[in-house]
Amino acid sequence: INYEMPLQLFLSDAGEFAGAITGIMQAWIKVNNYRVDDSLKVRTPQEAFVLALEGRREMGSWKPGIGYEHHRGTPFVYVGNNPYIAYYEYRLHEITGDKVWRDRAFEQIDFAIKGQQSSGVFHTSWYFKQAVPEFCSRDWSHDGYKVDLNAYMVRYILQTWQRVKEKEGVDRLDWYKAAMASLNWVLAQQNPDGGFPQVVEIGSGKKSQSVVCGRLLVGLPMIAKMTGDERCLKASAEQE
Numbered sequence: 001i002n003y004e005m006p007l008q009l010f011l012s013d014a015g016e017f018a019g020a021i022t023g024i025m026q027a028w029i030k031v032n033n034y035r036v037d038d039s040l041k042v043r044t045p046q047e048a049f050v051l052a053l054e055g056r057r058e059m060g061s062w063k064p065g066i067g068y069e070h071h072r073g074t075p076f077v078y079v080g081n082n083p084y085i086a087y088y089e090y091r092l093h094e095i096t097g098d099k100v101w102r103d104r105a106f107e108q109i110d111f112a113i114k115g116q117q118s119s120g121v122f123h124t125s126w127y128f129k130q131a132v133p134e135f136c137s138r139d140w141s142h143d144g145y146k147v148d149l150n151a152y153m154v155r156y157i158l159q160t161w162q163r164v165k166e167k168e169g170v171d172r173l174d175w176y177k178a179a180m181a182s183l184n185w186v187l188a189q190q191n192p193d194g195g196f197p198q199v200v201e202i203g204s205g206k207k208s209q210s211v212v213c214g215r216l217l218v219g220l221p222m223i224a225k226m227t228g229d230e231r232c233l234k235a236s237a238e239q240e
Helices: 017-031 045-058 079-096 099-114 147-168 173-188 214-227 230-239
Strands: 125-127 134-136
Touching (some): 079 099, 099 147, 099 173, 147 173, 147 214, 173 214, 214 230
Antiparallel strands (some): 125 134
16 A cells, blocks of 8 residues: 655754754644644643642652652662653752752652662662562663663753752752763763664673664753763764
């Protein structure tokens, strides 16, 4: 069966990510005459925010000092998400002034960096429903260090570090050093063809074939902006 669909191509000369995405979406909306259905009665943004906030405060999946259980009834905290959630919750603290979100943000990053190995790589899971809880990189039975997730963790540790430093004058140097050690490990995994392995075997260090890692592709330029590390831009360009 031959399928045909018209191709819409939108270009932007904004020169930076956020401006490009905004401009492209505004152009797409205009060209396609897109309109939101406003016939439905919905909560106000403030009502929705309060509902989500209070639900989050009470959710049973929060593990104090560790992070959030990945799904209800699962045996692990996906530590790879800790820094991302921490950044989000620190922003909640800024909006609300509620100390609980700051505490959770700090606890999640503090816990995540405890799983860092001597090579700099972060483990990405914490299994707690077993005799001896442990850090590991067994994510859905896929065992091995995750390059993409390490870059993701580096990005959000640094974004939270930067935010805390700007807002409070508190320099969490331990966060910064941990993030940079992981970044060094990530960059060292790049394959000769410019791609990055999806997974690196823990025992042997053997790398999988090259893929274009989405979190890496987006994260490296942002890391470069925060740190001034030109290696990130070079690696990102080679991957792209």
